[in-house]
Structures are given as C-alpha cells and as structure tokens.
Amino acid sequence: MDRKQKVIERITQSEKPLSASALAKELGVSRQIIVGDVALLRASGHKIIATPRGYVIDLPSLGISKTIAVKHDDKDMEKELNLIIDMGGYIENVIVEHPVYGEIKGNMKLKSRYDILKFMEKVNNYDATSLSSLTGGVHLHTIYADSTEILDRIEEALKENGFLLE
Structure with missing residues (x-):
C-alpha cells in the first residue's frame, strides 16, 4: 500500500x-x-x-442545518461558540464575505466544549486573527442540530446575548 x-x-x-x-x-x-x-x-x-x-x-451530515448571521468582536468568540454548543448545536463552519475574494469559508466542525477549547488554544498559540475580523465582526455559521426547535433556541440565545445580526 x-x-x-x-x-x-x-x-x-x-x-x-x-x-x-x-x-x-x-x-x-x-x-x-x-x-x-x-x-x-x-x-x-x-x-x-x-x-x-x-x-x-467529509461525510454526509445528519440533522437539520441553518446558516445564521452573527456579529461580535474576537473577545466574544469563545462565548458565542460555547453558547451554540451548549444549546445542542454543531458548528460546521464560519463564512465571511470579502470585497475582493468573495465568500471565504473556514471549516470548524465543533461539537463540544473540548473542541472549542482546542480551537481557542490554536487561535491563541498562533496569534491568529478571526476571519470575522476582516468584516468588522460580521460572519455566518452553518449550524446543525437534531431539530428546528433546537436551531430556533440557538438563534434566540444568540439574540439575547447580542450576537444575532438582524
């Protein structure tokens, strides 16, 4: 082989x-x-x-997906990600709209606080800036969940925390 x-x-x-x-x-x-x-x-x-x-x-995804528009600065990134996971979501990606390159997508595939912890460690270790910093904090996430009710609860929690872009 x-x-x-x-x-x-x-x-x-x-x-x-x-x-x-x-x-x-x-x-x-x-x-x-x-x-x-x-x-x-x-x-x-x-x-x-x-x-x-x-x-x-990349295996076929299970569950229902929704793309949600959010806005926050880098200091709130971990809070936003944990909120989505804690409500029962799976974060597939982050998407930003760049004026030159068009849509830029970063694969995240975060399903637990442990995944988020490891992701944040990498961000900090590499002193990386978020994709959303290119767009003043505005970005999209494709989120999967077992039901539309869970996706609705996630959206409501994002709204309550001032992250949902309306």
Missing part, C-alpha cells in the same frame, strides 16, 4: 481529526509531505477537509 493510500485510510478510519504532524510521525515523513499528499488526494476527488484540529473525511 502506498503512502497516500495509508493517509486516506487513516483519516477515514479515525474517529477524531488527524493532524498532518501525527500522520507524518506515524508514516516516518515530514509534515509537508503529508500536506502535499492530502492536496493530491483532494485533487483526485477524496472529500478530505482540513479543520483546526486536523484532517477529517
């Missing part, structure tokens, strides 16, 4: 995101080699998604 086949097999079989560094260590190559392999696999049609915690296979 060649290395690219091992990469796709490991990502597919993993129950959690796999980082390029972890795959590189496991396969005895550099991180950049794995990044290149993943790029080639994606180009050949494999549905590999890069998330802040590593690579995952």
Whole structure:
C-alpha cells in the first residue's frame, strides 16, 4: 500500500481529526509531505477537509442545518461558540464575505466544549486573527442540530446575548 493510500485510510478510519504532524510521525515523513499528499488526494476527488484540529473525511451530515448571521468582536468568540454548543448545536463552519475574494469559508466542525477549547488554544498559540475580523465582526455559521426547535433556541440565545445580526 502506498503512502497516500495509508493517509486516506487513516483519516477515514479515525474517529477524531488527524493532524498532518501525527500522520507524518506515524508514516516516518515530514509534515509537508503529508500536506502535499492530502492536496493530491483532494485533487483526485477524496472529500478530505482540513479543520483546526486536523484532517477529517467529509461525510454526509445528519440533522437539520441553518446558516445564521452573527456579529461580535474576537473577545466574544469563545462565548458565542460555547453558547451554540451548549444549546445542542454543531458548528460546521464560519463564512465571511470579502470585497475582493468573495465568500471565504473556514471549516470548524465543533461539537463540544473540548473542541472549542482546542480551537481557542490554536487561535491563541498562533496569534491568529478571526476571519470575522476582516468584516468588522460580521460572519455566518452553518449550524446543525437534531431539530428546528433546537436551531430556533440557538438563534434566540444568540439574540439575547447580542450576537444575532438582524
């Protein structure tokens, strides 16, 4: 089995995101080699998604989704994310509208406070600015939940906390 086949097999079989560094260590190559392999696999049609915690296979989503417009500054990012998760949501992505590039989407795939904790650690460790900082805090999230009632409760909680853009 060649290395690219091992990469796709490991990502597919993993129950959690796999980082390029972890795959590189496991396969005895550099991180950049794995990044290149993943790029080639994606180009050949494999549905590999890069998330802040590593690579995952894009499987059909379960539940009902809604795209919600919100606005806040970076200091409220963790509060907003936790609010969505605590109400029963799964945060698929963040989307901003850029004047030059059009729609920019960042895959998040956050389903627990632990995922958010790891995401925020990465943001802080890399001193990264949020995509929403490009648009004065305005952004969209695609959120999945088990029912429209849960999505409605999430939207109401975002409104109560001053995050919902109306």
